[in-house]
Amino acid sequence: MVEPEDNAEKQHNSNGWRLVIDFEEGALKFMKQKYIINGTHQEIQSLSDKFVKSIGKPIEDEYFDSEKHIYCGFCNKYYEPFCREHPLFHYYEKNPTNEESTTLTAAEKTLPRVLSIRPSKLPGAGNGVFSKIFIPSGVVFGPYEGVKLFNAEKCAKEGYTWEVVDKFGSYFLDSSDPNQSNWLRYINCTRRESEQNLFAFQNGGCIYYRVYRPIRIGGELLVWYGDKFGFDVIGQKEKALQNVFHAS
Numbered sequence: 001m002v003e004p005e006d007n008a009e010k011q012h013n014s015n016g017w018r019l020v021i022d023f024e025e026g027a028l029k030f031m032k033q034k035y036i037i038n039g040t041h042q043e044i045q046s047l048s049d050k051f052v053k054s055i056g057k058p059i060e061d062e063y064f065d066s067e068k069h070i071y072c073g074f075c076n077k078y079y080e081p082f083c084r085e086h087p088l089f090h091y092y093e094k095n096p097t098n099e100e101s102t103t104l105t106a107a108e109k110t111l112p113r114v115l116s117i118r119p120s121k122l123p124g125a126g127n128g129v130f131s132k133i134f135i136p137s138g139v140v141f142g143p144y145e146g147v148k149l150f151n152a153e154k155c156a157k158e159g160y161t162w163e164v165v166d167k168f169g170s171y172f173l174d175s176s177d178p179n180q181s182n183w184l185r186y187i188n189c190t191r192r193e194s195e196q197n198l199f200a201f202q203n204g205g206c207i208y209y210r211v212y213r214p215i216r217i218g219g220e221l222l223v224w225y226g227d228k229f230g231f232d233v234i235g236q237k238e239k240a241l242q243n244v245f246h247a248s
Ligand SMILES: C[S@@+](CC[C@H](N)C(=O)[O-])C[C@H]1O[C@@H](n2cnc3c(N)ncnc32)[C@H](O)[C@@H]1O
Pocket: 120, 122, 123, 124, 125, 126, 127, 128, 158, 159, 160, 184, 185, 186, 187, 188, 189, 190, 191
């Protein structure tokens, strides 16, 4: 994932690569500065040639390693470290709120300022997370935080736990407690493919959510929890089933 400013050119190169939002496609793109069209593309940051060239090595399915590779749902392929055609940008805010408020949970205090938590439109789903801005595909949120458990039966609440798989086996990240987790715990599950705009993936032992379909202003962020959770989700590819949300 591109980290904010990490790969910026030290010296400004006017012909160099840029990470841009392509508003026609609603997606992030790597683009040479000379092709940027005012009004269609919004520059996010400069990138070095070396960095752009190092992105997007295709990986055969049998060599997939979640420590080093990320699956691209558009190309249906694994890449090291991620797809060059569909780049990823890690969006986070260190301390989005300086609120002293004791009414906010620790998880709520981590919510980026461009998002809000309020009652979901999904029947019976409780709260959900909504966007105050347009978010293009390729933006990555996370990592998901929670209490690390080795026994799934110890998860305090149903539907708040991701299973992380590593070479030693697997463990669970339980975000039932809003004082031991972050804002991602408030994101609800899609019921139909057409509602899904986030896609969960594991990288370097962490769970992230990438924007898979652009999110309009006022849109609810919805992730697919995986078929273990029991929702009727259609159209998912086999490779997406690297992680599953744990139902109990
Ligand atoms: C990770 S939490 C999401 C945040 C939760 N809505 C809240 O207010 O804390 C998962 C829980 O939200 C509810 N939920 C998520 N998606 C749902 C859906 N599509 N329909 C009904 N309930 C849903 C279920 O109770 C589930 O256990």
